[in-house]
Amino acid sequence: MDKIKNRWLIAASTMGVHVSIGSVYAYSVFKKPLLETVGWQPSQTAWSFSIAILVLGLSASFLGVKVEKMGPRLSGQIAAVFYGIGLILAGVAVQQAQIWMFYLGYGVIAGIGLGIGYICPVSTLVKWFPDRRGLATGLAVMGFGFGALFASKIFVLLIHSFGIPATFIGAGITYFVIMMASSRYLAPPPEGWAPAGMDSASQSKKKKVVREDPVQLTAKEALRTRRFYFLWSMLFINITCGIAVISTASPMSQQIAGLSPEAAATMVGLMGLFNGLGRIGWSALSDYLGRAGVFGIFCVLQFGIFFALPQISQPILFQAAVCVIISCYGGGFALMPAFIGDVFGVKQLSAILGNLLTAWAAAGVVGPMLSAFVYEKTQSYAISLYIFGGAFVVAFALALIVAWESKRLRQTAELGVLKPAEATA
CATH class of the missing domain: 1.20.1250.20 (MFS general substrate transporter like domains)
Structure with a gap:
């Protein structure tokens, strides 16, 4: 029998994926630099974030069944590819001053990575924590909430030091590596698996x-x-x-x-x-x-x-x-x-x-x-x-x-x- 994975390491891997894609909430730090550097208006840059969130919801909906069939590891790796390429393309779009390419990269391609990356680890974690579902999902999406907190400070420093294109490209490569590494440990629990103590808990009125x-x-x-x-x-x-x-x-x-x-x-x-x-x-x-x-x-x-x-x-x-x-x-x-x-x-x-x-x-x-x-x-x-x-x-x-x-x-x-x-x- 294969060795049973550690469910707390599964939780840590899930947070690795969600901290990465949670950086989308730090997008506001790019708005003013994009206006000053490329000349894109606030209404233009606002659309890219709206497209990303819209595509997140739609891709999560339409690809949900596929994600369930593929399993969390492959789904997480696919999310890493889409999110990484989307951010890299966004950096190239800024270099070329092409707003349509920016919408395609940051909005559509990265948005697909967001949708797949958001749902694939959550389902897995819930199955590993049947006794603590609330805690499990909290751990998973907490990373998404904190992702912007970490990324916003780092992005500001990188923008001032290396410029917007390099920041997007560097973020795309970094998050691709983190998400790929985190996804490799993700796996559903074996059929019929239950956490230690769950059986005894069901036999005790005190638990x-x-x-x-x-x-x-x-x-x-x-x-x-x-x-x-x-x-x-x-x-x-x-x-x-x-x-x-x-x-x-x-x-x-x-x-x-x-x-x-x-x-x-x-x-x-x-x-x-x-x-x-x-x-x-x-x-x-x-x-x-x-x-x-x-x-x-x-x-x-x-x-x-x-x-x-x-x-x-x-x-x-x-x-x-x-x-x-x-x-x-x-x-x-x-x-x-x-x-x-x-x-x-x-x-x-x-x-x-x-x-x-x-x-x-x-x-x-x-x-x-x-x-x-x-x-x-x-x-x-x-x-x-x-x-x-x-x-x-x-x-x-x-x-x-x-x-x-x-x-x-x-x-x-x-x-x-x-x-x-x-x-x-």
């Missing part, structure tokens, strides 16, 4: 019992259920509201709380930290309170904060409130893979997660655009903040429905009378 999933659905079967669209809507609302705050954080903090541009920039750095911490913290807490319970906390917290934010003029309190929102934003990403495992099983988790990430693609467009539209009409951030706060009432109701349906399915399965039609209802 946590790890229950079997009530259903194991394919991606196509999941798409036929109400629960999938409820989860999609919950994720869409959480991302839309969070990414709107991210896109306006600096000017909004200056207008409402009177922060200086320097203090606002410091707050943006703190947001990156809380984005990463929220991914591991909230997801780990969900192992004890349940996914729906933690998502309900998200909704209650953010409902109150979004309605209070326009009246918070005290700088420290304002920054703390924004950081709580961003922690929930990051936590939502970490919560969903574990939520999928609870609701649909892990049979095709990558494919289902890929379909669910289309919510990210949609929210990445709707959130900033809605916030900008309302601000242009009112010259105030208050109305958009109230709209976002109200949306969490809907998200809270959906979380309650998903929790109720999941509990009903589990109870029916434990009685041995769960029918296929009920599982896919």
